[in-house]
Amino acid sequence: MTARASLLFVLISAAAQAASPCTAAKPECTEWIVFGGGPARSLIYRTHALDTRDAAVVRALIVIHGMNRDADNYFKDATAAAFLAGALEDTVVIAPRIASAAGGSCRDVLAPNEVSWPCNIWRSGGAAVSDAKVTSFDFTDEILRQLASKAAFPNLKAIVVTGHSAGGQYAERYAMSNTVHEKLGVPVTYVVSNPSSYAYLDALRPAADAAAFAPYADAANCPTYDRWPYGLQNRVGYTSQIGEGQLKRQMASRPVTYLLGELDTLPLAGFDSSCPAMAQGPSRLARGQSWAKYVNQQFGAHHQVVVVPMCGHNARCMYTSDAALPVLFPKP
DSSP: OOHHHHHHHHHHHHHHSOOOOOOSSSGGGEEEEESTTSSOEEEEEESSOTTSOOTTOOEEEEEEOOTTOOHHHHHHHHHHHHHHTTOTTTEEEEEEOOOOOSBTTBOOOOOTTBOOOOTTGGGGTOBOSSOTTOBHHHHHHHHHHHHHTTSSOTTOOEEEEEEETHHHHHHHHHHHHOSOGGGSSSOEEEEEESOSOOOOSSSEEEOTTSSSEEEOTTGGGOTTTTBTTTSSBTOOGGGGGSOHHHHHHHHHHSOEEEEEETTOOSSOSSOOOSHHHHTTOSSHHHHHHHHHHHHHHHHOOOOEEEEETTOOSOHHHHHTSTTTHHHHSOOO
């Protein structure tokens, strides 16, 4: 082999090698998702750059943070899970930062042109405070489109969208309502972990013994029980443009797994004790089990439930459990 051929071989081999995953919750592991050509943008943490070709990546995991909007911590949890699954090298882990400077408990410091999302309704596809034309579900839509283009990851074969707690609410409602799922050309699954509530598809709710479903007995005293985001009435944001029939069909047809903590039975950590949430059950665990039974029995879905032993309302415990790893990192 000539010296020139040897050099060419070395260069080709180096280019073919996978880039080392970026696993620190620091600026070097972030980039921006730009909406509609800009300048509006939102930040993501990621293990592999979305603008650099990497043929070794075969799956993507998008992890939505909880009510504290701590994408950096969720990035750490998700990369820890990827390490335990032996999937750091061939998985791009993405943790979007749904930042909010809307006031009250939402006082995030924003970068120039960074979108400010609503303090609470970001978890159900609400419109941005700073741009009414963009919703929080558009954020994940754009990430999915970039992944599915395969410009960076030509061998991508599976995408998982998950969220825990408030992020679990986001993931459940996003699974139901997004309009890109069937257009991507890459299979997407959804993992909904320990949310406080679900968006029911009709007026039925779990009966007192949780064995069946019936019209909500206390509807007169809880008129909001069937309003968005607890039901389909009075929808706003992303879902307001989608018909009820389409939402029901999408929820039933899409692959969803509910990741529920065996010990998530106490009203802790931002537990929703409002009347529309209590109509769905007494605890997060009970609500998740009832919802899965409801959507499977009433709408013919084939959703799965995985109860994680010895975990309560804790994202790291949930995501790094042996029960969760094969769901979060499916074999391509």
